Amino acid sequence: MRSMGSSMRRKWEDAVVGLLLLALGMIMITPFLWMISVGFERTANVNAPFPPRLIPYDFSWFNYSLVFENGLMLKAYWNSAVNAFFSVLLSVSSALLGGYAFSRGRFKGKKILFVLVLATMMIPFETTLIPMFIMFNDLHLIDTRYPIILPSLINAMGILLCKQFFDQLPEGLRESAKIDGAGEFKIFFHIFFPLAGPITATLAILSFQGSWNSFVWPLVVINSQDLKTVPLFLSQFSQESGTPLMGVTMATAAVSIIPVMVVFLIMQKYIIQSIALSGLKGE
Amino acid sequence: MTSQGWVWFIFLLPTLLGIGLFTLYPMLESFRLSFTRGAEERYVGFENYQYVLTSGSFRQAIFNTFYIAFFQLLIVIPSGFIIACLIQSLRRGKNFFKILFYIPNITSMVAAATVFLVVLHPQGLLNYALSLFGIPETIWLANPTSARWSVILLASWHALGFGIIINLANLQAISPDYYEAASIDGASRFKQWLYITIPNMLGSITILVILGWIDGLQRFTEAFMLGGHTGSPVRSLYTLVGFIYERGFGGLEYGVASAASYLLLVLILIFTFINIKFFRMKI
Numbered sequence: 001m002r003s004m005g006s007s008m009r010r011k012w013e014d015a016v017v018g019l020l021l022l023a024l025g026m027i028m029i030t031p032f033l034w035m036i037s038v039g040f041e042r043t044a045n046v047n048a049p050f051p052p053r054l055i056p057y058d059f060s061w062f063n064y065s066l067v068f069e070n071g072l073m074l075k076a077y078w079n080s081a082v083n084a085f086f087s088v089l090l091s092v093s094s095a096l097l098g099g100y101a102f103s104r105g106r107f108k109g110k111k112i113l114f115v116l117v118l119a120t121m122m123i124p125f126e127t128t129l130i131p132m133f134i135m136f137n138d139l140h141l142i143d144t145r146y147p148i149i150l151p152s153l154i155n156a157m158g159i160l161l162c163k164q165f166f167d168q169l170p171e172g173l174r175e176s177a178k179i180d181g182a183g184e185f186k187i188f189f190h191i192f193f194p195l196a197g198p199i200t201a202t203l204a205i206l207s208f209q210g211s212w213n214s215f216v217w218p219l220v221v222i223n224s225q226d227l228k229t230v231p232l233f234l235s236q237f238s239q240e241s242g243t244p245l246m247g248v249t250m251a252t253a254a255v256s257i258i259p260v261m262v263v264f265l266i267m268q269k270y271i272i273q274s275i276a277l278s279g280l281k282g283e
Numbered sequence: 284m285t286s287q288g289w290v291w292f293i294f295l296l297p298t299l300l301g302i303g304l305f306t307l308y309p310m311l312e313s314f315r316l317s318f319t320r321g322a323e324e325r326y327v328g329f330e331n332y333q334y335v336l337t338s339g340s341f342r343q344a345i346f347n348t349f350y351i352a353f354f355q356l357l358i359v360i361p362s363g364f365i366i367a368c369l370i371q372s373l374r375r376g377k378n379f380f381k382i383l384f385y386i387p388n389i390t391s392m393v394a395a396a397t398v399f400l401v402v403l404h405p406q407g408l409l410n411y412a413l414s415l416f417g418i419p420e421t422i423w424l425a426n427p428t429s430a431r432w433s434v435i436l437l438a439s440w441h442a443l444g445f446g447i448i449i450n451l452a453n454l455q456a457i458s459p460d461y462y463e464a465a466s467i468d469g470a471s472r473f474k475q476w477l478y479i480t481i482p483n484m485l486g487s488i489t490i491l492v493i494l495g496w497i498d499g500l501q502r503f504t505e506a507f508m509l510g511g512h513t514g515s516p517v518r519s520l521y522t523l524v525g526f527i528y529e530r531g532f533g534g535l536e537y538g539v540a541s542a543a544s545y546l547l548l549v550l551i552l553i554f555t556f557i558n559i560k561f562f563r564m565k566i
Contacts, residue, residue: 013472017369018376024366025383028440032386034408035398048406094297101295107288117298120306124501124551126524127544128309130316130531135309153301184290213391215504216524220532231393235508238397246401253397257390264389268382275445276452 030054035250039063044247063251073255075226076233080212081259083145083229087152087211092203095155096196099162100188104174114163121156125217133220147221148229152211158203161277165199166192202274205267209260230256317541324538331542341543343518344526351431351506351522352499355438360491363446368480370447371454372472381451385444392441396508399437400424403509409436424509427519434505434520441505442498446491453487454480489562496554500547503528523547 033054041049042060049056067073101107102114136147169192177187215231222228228236234256238249264271292299320327335341370380387395402408403423410420423433461479470478503524506514512529514521521529523543531540 014373014375017372021366021369021373021380025380028384028443029386031395031398031402031408031440032390034402035394038401048404050406050411052408052411090297094301097294097296098298101291105288105291105294107291110291113295113299116302120302122497122551122555123306123310124497124544124547126501126527127313127548128306129527129544130537130540131309131312132305133532134312134537135304151301151305153297154305155298155301159298184294188294209389213393215391215393216528220528231391234397235393238393238400238508239511246404249397250401253394257394260389260391264386265382268385269378272381272385272448275448 036254038246039248039251039254041247044250045245048246063247064255066248067251067255072225072228072233073230073252076228076230079145079227080230083148083218084208084211086145086149088204088207090149091152091155091158091207092200094153095158095162095203096193096200097188098155098159099164100166100192102159102163103166104192117156117159120154129217129220132217136221142221143223143227145227148214148218151217152207155203155207158207161203161274162196162199165196169195198270201267202270205263205271206274208263209271212260313541313544316537317545318538320536320538322535327538331538332546335539335542335546340518340521341526344514344521344523347431347506347514347519348500348502348522351434351438351502352496354432355435355442355499356492356495358435358439359442359446360488360495363443363491364450364484364488366443367447367450367454368476371451377451381448384447387440388442388444390441392504393508395441396437396505399433399440400509403433425516427517430510430516430519434502434509437505437509438499438502442495449487449491450484453484457483485562489558492562493555493558496558497551500551500554523550 034052037054037056038044038049040059040061040063041056042058042062043049044063098117102110102117132147132151133142136142141147173191174187177191182190213231214229215235218229218232219235222232234252237252241249316324317331318326318328320331366384370377370384373380390398404410405420405422409423414420421429423429457480461483462475465475465479501524502522506520506522506525507528510516510520512525512533514525524547527540527543527547530536530543
């Protein structure tokens, strides 16, 4: 039982902690808000908006309309969207199938293969970078979408999450179907896959975000302007025009992250859960 | 063991194909290349390793990489833990703060760095904020130490939300019974935090330290965006992966770059091993 005094004190503590967190949180998202706001400042390309302010003095859509004017950003959006679509498709299907096999399958070498899959998470991508480049170059696939999309087949974290998901489902589901003589593929597609909606959504979101934001590998394999993804276009833009054209640059940066932001704000519950899960499962 | 074990290999086919083509083969190939030199891939023994280890620019890259990683973790890990504890102590609004602090992490690194170029601009947000406390103007990207700290700031800003989410998940996993028993015994909230919360958090702190070092050793995008190919000013932002990138794709020295990428792999394995040992001993 709490006395009146201690519950009052608890309330005060909560208020102080809440305000402190709000202040810290505002500091954290200030650069983010400032990016959006400088984009709305008509004169930002000529004069740095100084002193910095969150509400633009001369509000206009000018910079945001410039972002789309020459069509390069739209092209980059299209490229990123196509890459993301196929990457998500590959990585989610490979994780669902693989996770199911490691959960319900009985076959020789299961343990070793599972360890092999998990071990791929430890390997820095840079160790494979140069041979991957040489391999795709020998296949004349540099400067195409293939090198960006195909490696999405590897999704070790996805396999781990899927295995755990399928492990929770009752074994009885399989037994009755087996008695009816259904094959393994039929059992997977007719019984387990329809139940896997939540994990499929989670994996799709994580993989979409990874694909949309990926930078180093596309930087290595894409040269032509026609195939540049959003981060490549943005990095090129910010290094060429950069701070001299502060207004357009900030507007471009803001536009570049709209899809991931929208997905995050709609699906934040799923995303935060799955981040927490993947971090803890790493133990 | 069923007679149809092979069917599971069809489920695993996408994953095994991916690992074979995009991890195992490149790993072996990279190992082989690290002992060769030139387009004709002449065998040179350990020459590349010797060259890399004695080269001044590699040492510079190692120093920068460790410097940035160390201070970034020193900032992010304790503050992520403390902020997570503060959020957990609230009775309402937990979800709001989770989203607020996670937003920087959703922003792609390229977009975040683009914004930071403007934040770090002499007339940018950071100098303005510091001037309110009477601290004189700094040209952040002009001097090696302040340039490194700029990357540390950007990387910390980006990573903090992840640490908070992982810590919160672990905090929520601690049984409320402990706290109840302690408060019946009359322990203050601070004492409960010291004697119950902290000992139960070593698991997630370990995972964050391990993941933090793995990410830190692979740092590239932040430094590349703020300092370009050569990590300006005076190579203060030149990282290990920057070395691999410059030698591999700038100089087409595949052998040297492959040797450096294997050294990176070895460093990551050693660090992960040390971190696991160190934290196990504490537990």
